Amino acid sequence: MKNIVIALFSTLLLFACQRGEVNNYTQYLNHNDTVKYVGKQECRVCHAEIYDSYMQTGMGQSFHFATKEHSALTTSEMPLIHDSIKNLSYQPFWKNDSLYLKEFRIKGRDTTHLLIKKVNYKIGSGQHTNSHLFEINGYVHQMPYTYYTQSAIADLPPGFEKGNNTRFSRExxxxxxxxxxxxxxxxxxxxxxxxSIPSGIDCERCHGPGEVHVKQKLAGHIIDTSKYIDYTIVNPAKLPLDLQFDVCQRCHLQGTAVLAEGKTFTDFKPGMPLTEVMDVYLPKHKDSESFIMASHVDRLKESACFKTAEMTCVSCHNPHKSVTTLSATYFDNKCMQCHEVCKEEQTQNCTSCHMPKSSSTDIMHVAITDHKIGIHNDVKAEKGAFLGLIAINNAKPTNLSKAKAYLKHFESFEANPNYLDSAFYFLQKTSPYFTVYVQYFYLKQDDKGLINFVMNNEVDSTKYSNSSLAMAYSRVGEVFARNKMSSTAEKYFNKATVRMPFVIDYKIKQGAFLLKQKQLSASKIVFSDALTLNPTFKEIHLNLGYISLLEHNFEKADLYLKQALALDPDYVLAYENLVLLAQMQNKIEQAKVYLNKILEIAPAHKAKEILQKL
Structure with missing residues (x-):
């Protein structure tokens, strides 16, 4: 294969030098899996003006280190926010050029909880929001604080509201x-x-990996792109309209994304059909005009302009130019290229009427441009009957893809049992698919169905990704353990952690199982390994504390359990173990303190009965 690729390179180089029929070749060289990404700085060497302009766009500023230069909080009043449901407050602050987030709880005049974490990255260009991430040993998690720049207010991030504040655990x-x-x-x-993590959406996200292009240009192989297509790099403007559209809708069409078999979220390259990598589903309701933040593609496809003309995103947008730098008439001129006459006397700012700004259903405190071009009114129709999950980028998704979509939507967005019924309907139209059937039975909480399926179906591990197979194995282990089939459960827990050795959740479940089986040494090894990888999981400290307690190492048990509480001040399991620790040391008054703490968090807890007996 390597020799074939080299021969192909040589042929193309000859064409380039002779200015031959380069455009007869239709396969982009940078689609080959061996071609590497080189980074945006390599692009700047030859394309400095375009690079400098692009870096001012929302995409160019989408992700960066959380420093004063790149954070929208620099010019803010650093607002404090309060989660009234969890009774936790959050205050960002600067220490030199580093951003930190303080989580705290106050009772009376006392601070009863304090946790400070450094913010490593800001995510979001600042045109709508800045959210915040922290990193530890390479693991990246979201933090419970977002600054909404349009309104100049701070609040919990999208998905953290209404009692769903996962604090520092969202992966x-x-x-x-x-x-x-x-x-x-x-x-x-x-x-x-x-x-390693780069800083911002770069050139190669829209043009593909640049290694071949850079090497050929440095070698002096130049193609006259006014006459020919340079197949060492993708120029989206030279792509067919549907593939142009796919470049944009890879990210500007968000919903329930279902990967094609064997694909990952980094497999898409510009010039490929998006359907080769994923189907993206959105829930559709009759007469609904609501939409989510990144629904530009979905809404544009509903426009008469799109349906009746050869229109793509770049018909109006120049991805190398920030919309904040464009003249007031820029988009009006785009409209007038097709619409010379407007019945309204006011012909300036066409988008204010035909693409009005509106809120989105998934992100609060933002106003975004509705990309459904048309005649809008202020009267919003009531959302009608549910029509189903629709694959926006694929008119003919497979039954397996549809089943995966309903399961993922149930698990990630809305736990409506009807989605499980729909998933099963499509699953029945496919051959037995191990990972998806396991997901269905697990989410359905049908232990008997899952056990029967696993016991009666062989697993061809070559058909599935390590990620999906490990999740299935871990869930199978849970169900078998719950049904006292311990030896089989242990086998599946082991399989999960072998395939995905850096997933902490799988290690926690494996370690907890081993602990329940009284395999203290094995459990301790698993939890100690997890602690080394990522010490921010409260469950790791809890279980190591319990193991230390069983080993009668009371000092170490106390340290682990209190660290679990430092990570989560409402962790009842940690307080329960501290009660047990105090009782084992005959520290009855200390046990009473912990029992009262439990009752503050969970008034219906059995701690009340225990207190009465002490």
């Missing part, structure tokens, strides 16, 4: 990172661990 995996940033160097066998 930032490849699905998130691959749209908000250039492709990172992701650690194989993890969900959210990275060797």
């Amino acid at each position: 930032i995996g490849l699905e998130c990172m691959s749209c908000h940033n250039a492709y990172p160097n992701h650690v194989e066998g993890s969900l959210n661990k990275y060797n």
Whole structure:
């Protein structure tokens, strides 16, 4: 294969030098898996003016270190926010050029909880929001604080509101990172661990990996792109309209993304059909005009302008120019290229009527341009009957893809049992698919169905990704353990951690199982390994504390359990173990203090009965 690629390179070089029929070749060389990404600084060497302009765009500023130069908080009043449901407050502050977030709780005049974490990255260009991430040993998590720049207010991040504040535990995996940033160097066998993370969506996200292009230009092989297509790099403007559209909708069409078999979120390259990598589903309701933040593609496809003309995103947008630098008439002129006559006397700012700003259903405190071009009114129709999850980028998704979409939507967005019924309907139309059937039975809480399926179906591990197979194995382990099938459960827990050795959740479940089986030494090894990888999980400290307690190492048990509480002040399990620790040392008054703490958090807890007996 390598010889074939070399021969192909040589042929193209000959064409380039002779100005021959270069455009007869239709395969982009940078689609080959061996071609590497070189980084945006390499692009700047030859394209400085375009680079400098692009870096002022929202995409160019989408992700960066959380320093004063790149944070919208620099010019803010650093607002404090309060989560009234969890009774936790959050205050950002600067220490020199580093940003920190303080989580605290006050009772009377006393600070009863204080946790300070450094903010490593800001995510979001600042045109709408800045959210905040922290990193530890390569693991990246979101923090519970977002600054909404349009309103100049701070609040919990999208998805953290209404009692869903996950505080510092939300993992930032490849699905998130691959749209908000250039492709990172992701650690194989993890969900959210990275060797390195670039700063901002770069040139190669729209043009593809640049290694071949750079090498050929440095070697003096120049193509007259006014006459021919340079197949060493993708120029989206030279792509067919549907593939142009796919470049943009890779990220400007967000919903329930279902990967094609064997694909990852970093496999898409400009010039490829997006359907080769993923289907993206959105829930559709009759007469609904609501939309989410990144629904530009979905809304544009509903426009008469799109349906009746050869229109793509770049018909109106120059991705190298920030919209903040464009003249007031820029978009009006774009409209007038097709619409010479407007019935309204006011012909300035066409978008104010035909693409009005509106709120989105998924992100609060923002106003975004509705990309459904048309005649709008202020009367919003009531959302009608649910029509189903629709694959926006694929008119003919497979039944397996549809089943995966309903399961993922149930698990990630809305736990409506009807989605499970729909998933099963489509699953029945496919051959037995191990990972998806396991997901269905697990979410359905049908232990018997899952056990029967696993016991009666062989697993061809070559058909599935390590990620999906490890999740299935871990869930199978849970169900078998719950049904006292311990030896089989242990086998599946082991399989999960072998395939994805850097996923902390799988290690916690494996360690807890081993502990319940009284395999203290094995459990201790698993939890100690997890602690070394990522010490921010309260469950790790809790279980190591319990193991230390069983070993009668009371001092170490106390340290672990109190660290678990430092990470989560409302962690009842940690207080329960501290009660046990105090009782084992005959410290009855201390036990009473912990029992009262439990009752503050959970008034219906059995701690009340225990207190009465002490």
